Amino acid sequence: MAKAKFVGNKETKMCHVSGCGALKNIKKSNRENFSSCKIAQKKGYKCCKLCGKK
Numbered sequence: 001m002a003k004a005k006f007v008g009n010k011e012t013k014m015c016h017v018s019g020c021g022a023l024k025n026i027k028k029s030n031r032e033n034f035s036s037c038k039i040a041q042k043k044g045y046k047c048c049k050l051c052g053k054k
């Protein structure tokens, strides 16, 4: 399985690029991995504005 490039926060419904500083504040149980931000958006997530820039 490929490494997840994006991590969603189930609590805030925000999707972060893996490596985003905000991720360390997310509990493991609140994390959801995505291979792309678009997939996360389909599940109701919003992309983090700090790290979501391409």
Ligand SMILES: [Zn+2]
Binding pocket: 015, 016, 017, 020, 021, 022, 023, 048, 049, 050, 051, 052
């Ligand atoms: Zn972020």
